[in-house]
Amino acid sequence: MRRETSLLAAAAASASAVFLSFMIHSPWLGLNVYSDIASFWIRTPVQQGLVPYFQYFFEYPPLSGYLLYFARIVGGDYDGYYTVFGLMSLAAAVGIGWSCWRVTALLGRRLDPVYFFLPSIIVYGVYNFDLFNALFIILSLQFLLEGRKDVSALWLGLSVVLKLVGGLLLPVYLLELRKTKDMTRYVLIVAAVVAFFYLPIAVLNPKDLYQFYTYFRDWGLEDAWYLWIFLDPFSAYAKLFGFAVTVLLLARAYTLKVPLVHKVFLTLAAYLLGAYIYAPQFNVMLIPLVTVLVVEKPSLYLWEVFNAFIILTWFLVPNPTSAGTLPQAMALLRTGCLAWLCLDLVHAAGLKTHDLLPARLRSSLADFRNG
Numbered sequence: 001m002r003r004e005t006s007l008l009a010a011a012a013a014s015a016s017a018v019f020l021s022f023m024i025h026s027p028w029l030g031l032n033v034y035s036d037i038a039s040f041w042i043r044t045p046v047q048q049g050l051v052p053y054f055q056y057f058f059e060y061p062p063l064s065g066y067l068l069y070f071a072r073i074v075g076g077d078y079d080g081y082y083t084v085f086g087l088m089s090l091a092a093a094v095g096i097g098w099s100c101w102r103v104t105a106l107l108g109r110r111l112d113p114v115y116f117f118l119p120s121i122i123v124y125g126v127y128n129f130d131l132f133n134a135l136f137i138i139l140s141l142q143f144l145l146e147g148r149k150d151v152s153a154l155w156l157g158l159s160v161v162l163k164l165v166g167g168l169l170l171p172v173y174l175l176e177l178r179k180t181k182d183m184t185r186y187v188l189i190v191a192a193v194v195a196f197f198y199l200p201i202a203v204l205n206p207k208d209l210y211q212f213y214t215y216f217r218d219w220g221l222e223d224a225w226y227l228w229i230f231l232d233p234f235s236a237y238a239k240l241f242g243f244a245v246t247v248l249l250l251a252r253a254y255t256l257k258v259p260l261v262h263k264v265f266l267t268l269a270a271y272l273l274g275a276y277i278y279a280p281q282f283n284v285m286l287i288p289l290v291t292v293l294v295v296e297k298p299s300l301y302l303w304e305v306f307n308a309f310i311i312l313t314w315f316l317v318p319n320p321t322s323a324g325t326l327p328q329a330m331a332l333l334r335t336g337c338l339a340w341l342c343l344d345l346v347h348a349a350g351l352k353t354h355d356l357l358p359a360r361l362r363s364s365l366a367d368f369r370n371g
Helices: 003-024 036-041 044-048 062-075 078-107 113-117 119-124 130-145 149-163 165-177 180-204 206-217 236-255 260-274 280-293 298-314 326-348 359-369
Strands: none
Touching: 003 078, 003 113, 003 119, 036 044, 036 078, 044 062, 062 078, 062 130, 062 149, 062 180, 078 113, 078 130, 078 280, 113 119, 113 280, 119 280, 119 298, 130 149, 130 165, 130 260, 130 280, 149 165, 149 180, 165 180, 165 236, 165 260, 180 206, 236 260, 260 280, 260 326, 280 298, 280 326, 298 326
C-alpha cells in the first residue's frame, strides 16, 4: 500500500469509528446509550451558556471545560451542542489517524486501520474528552520521535490541561532528552502552557482550584480492581493502597529499559492499574499507542471487550459502583487483561517477566535458586 493510500485509510478509519460513536450516543437514533456529553447538558449552567471555572464549577481541567463551552456557544440548543462536539471529535479522529500514520512510519511498521475500530473508540469516542487527550498524547510522542521537542512539549502541556494524566509522561520524555538544556526547555514550555490556562483561574477564582481538589478527594472508587478487596468505595485505606500501587508501578515503568513507545504505554497503564478512578473511557488514550505498536495479542481484545461492557451493563443494576455487580466484574476482568497486555508488551520489548522485579530482588531470587 502506498504511503498516501495508507494515510487516507488511517484517517478514514479513525473518522468512521468516531462517527459510529457519534451516532450511537446521538439524540436522533433513540438508542439511549449513555455519554458524559449528554449528561453535561442537563446541568443548568451549561444550558445557560455560563463560563466554566469563573461562573460555575466544572470538575475537569480548564481545556476540557472550554471545549464544552465552545460547543454550547456555537451549537446553541442541545442538537447543535452535540453536533459541534461531534465535529470537533471527528477532527480529533482525523488527527489521530494522521499521527499514528507518522509514528508507524518512524518505527518502520505498517499501520493497520482496523485498530481504530476497537470497542472503546466506538463506545467512548464521543463520550467525554478522552479522544482529545489521545490526540494530544500521540502528537506529543510523534513530535518527540521526530526531534521537534518544542512542539512535543506544547502538545504534552495541552494534554495536562485537558486531563492531567499526561503529566505522568514528563519524566519519560525528559529521560529520553537526556541533555540538561533540552530538559529545561521542555519543562518550561509545558509549564508555560499549564500556566496560561490555570493562572487566570488562580487569580480570579482561586476557590475553584480548591473545590477541584476536594471534589476528587471525596470521590469514591470508580471501577478500581481493589474495590473487591476493600468493598467500601469510600474507604480511605483503599485509596492509600491504590496510591501506593500507582507509585510502585510508575517507578518501575520509568526505569524499564524498553523503547520509548512501549514506555509511554506502560507508564499510562501503570497509572490505570493503581488509580482509584479508572473510568472506562480512559482506555481511549491508549488506543493510538496499541495501534502504532501493532499489538496482536488476545489480551488486547479481551481488555477492550470487557471495558465496553462496563457502561453497557451499568444501568442494569441499582448500584453499579458496588463490588459483586456485573459492571464491577467487567471492570475487574478489564484490569486483569490490561496487566496481561502489559506483560505481553514487556515480552515484545525483549524482557522477561522477572525483569520487572527490582534488581536487588532479582539477585536475591537468583541466589536462592542457586542454593
